[in-house]
Amino acid sequence: MRRFYQESWQGIPFTAFSHISFFHLADPKFYATFYEELFRRYQGWNDLPAIWRANKAKDARWLAERIRQVIARERESGAIPPDGPARVLSIGSGVGYMEKLLLEELPDVELHVNEPSTVGMRWLRRLIPAERIYIGLPPACLPPDVRYDVIYLSAVDYGIPTRELVHVLEELRSQLAPGGELICLSASLLEEDSFIGSFVNAIKILIRAVLHCLGIRRQQFWGWRRTRQEYRRLFALAGFSDIEDGILDDGFETYWIRGRQ
Numbered sequence: 001m002r003r004f005y006q007e008s009w010q011g012i013p014f015t016a017f018s019h020i021s022f023f024h025l026a027d028p029k030f031y032a033t034f035y036e037e038l039f040r041r042y043q044g045w046n047d048l049p050a051i052w053r054a055n056k057a058k059d060a061r062w063l064a065e066r067i068r069q070v071i072a073r074e075r076e077s078g079a080i081p082p083d084g085p086a087r088v089l090s091i092g093s094g095v096g097y098m099e100k101l102l103l104e105e106l107p108d109v110e111l112h113v114n115e116p117s118t119v120g121m122r123w124l125r126r127l128i129p130a131e132r133i134y135i136g137l138p139p140a141c142l143p144p145d146v147r148y149d150v151i152y153l154s155a156v157d158y159g160i161p162t163r164e165l166v167h168v169l170e171e172l173r174s175q176l177a178p179g180g181e182l183i184c185l186s187a188s189l190l191e192e193d194s195f196i197g198s199f200v201n202a203i204k205i206l207i208r209a210v211l212h213c214l215g216i217r218r219q220q221f222w223g224w225r226r227t228r229q230e231y232r233r234l235f236a237l238a239g240f241s242d243i244e245d246g247i248l249d250d251g252f253e254t255y256w257i258r259g260r261q
Contacts, residue, residue, distance in 0.1 A: 001190070001224050001227075001230060003221065003223075004158075004222055004223065004224070005022070005221055007218070007219050010042075010049060012034070016037065017036075018033045018034065020219065020220045022218075022219060023221060025159060025223065026220055026221070028116040028117050031116060035117065035120040039119075044123065045100060048095070048097065051251075054251065055250050055254070056098055056101065058250035060101035063154075063185070064101075064105035064106050066150075066183060067088060067106060067109065068106070070180065070181050071086045077178075077179060079177055079178050079180075085109070086150075087110045087112065087146070087149055087150075088102070088110070088111050088148060088151070088152070089111075089175075090111065090114065090152060091114050091138055091153045091156060091172070092154070094115065094120055094154075094156075095124070096120075096121070099128070100123075112134065112146070112148070113128055113133055114135075115133075115135060116135070116137055117135070118135050138168060139168065139171035146175070147176065148175060148177060148180060149180045150181050151176060152182070153182075153183075153185070154185045155187040155254075157226075158188035158225070159222070166238055169234060169238035170239060173240060173261055178261060179260065180260070181261070182240065183257075183258040184257050184258070185248075185254055186254065187252065187254055187255075189227070189228070190227045190230075231255070232257065240261075241259065241261075242260040243258070244257070244259075245257035
């Protein structure tokens with residue numbers, strides 16, 4: 001596991017809107033300020049960077065197909081009644097572009113969404129009923145009596161410390177319907193974590209810290225990169241079975257891992 005840093009997101013430099021911390025993770029206040037700046041610059045999903053949208057479109061199609069497979073299996077087993085809705089929960093929906101695409105692919109799915117701040121929900125509120133929007137940090141903000149056939153996290157795992165991530169995965173597993181799946185799409189895969197690689201990375205972080213403190217190149221501590229082995233271990237610790245993972249052919253080599261209830 002290694003720390004990594006960001007200077008911008010969605011084409012927006014962080015120095016344009018917020019205090020940047022090299023040593024502390026971006027918090028909900030940081031994201032709320034970021035989304036305010038994003039909505040000031042962009043009027044809708046189609047204004048977001050084209051390369052990012054193309055990447056998310058490929059990921060959404062893959063995710064939709066995986067959700068179809070889970071729903072078909074659960075309907076066959078009787079976990080989902082023939083006339084009952086299939087429920088899907090998105091953790092950390094961000095601007096909601098993936099959710100918009102999923103609803104286009106799967107219009108009959110009952111989609112629930114979560115985001116730490118109300119600010120980021122501006123566009124998504126047009127598509128999702130208020131009673132299916134949960135604001136806050138999971139699992140505390142989720143209704144305890146609702147079960148989901150699929151729960152997914154898309155590019156949010158990087159900002160969760162390891163101990164917290166295991167706890168979140170455990171709690172989310174308990175909110176899956178029997179046979180349900182949790183899927184994590186990660187944009188922060190660490191290819192390898194050798195001793196030499198870790199040493200070189202530590203030197204790079206030291207140089208970045210000096211540049212940050214001198215005001216030459218200010219960067220925000222963004223989170224952690226993890227290896228495939230670490231992701232599989234976290235899912236196993238959280239109690240998931242039938243764990244699988246792989247790499248998506250989406251132009252960004254997005255890593256995915258899923259486990260069953």
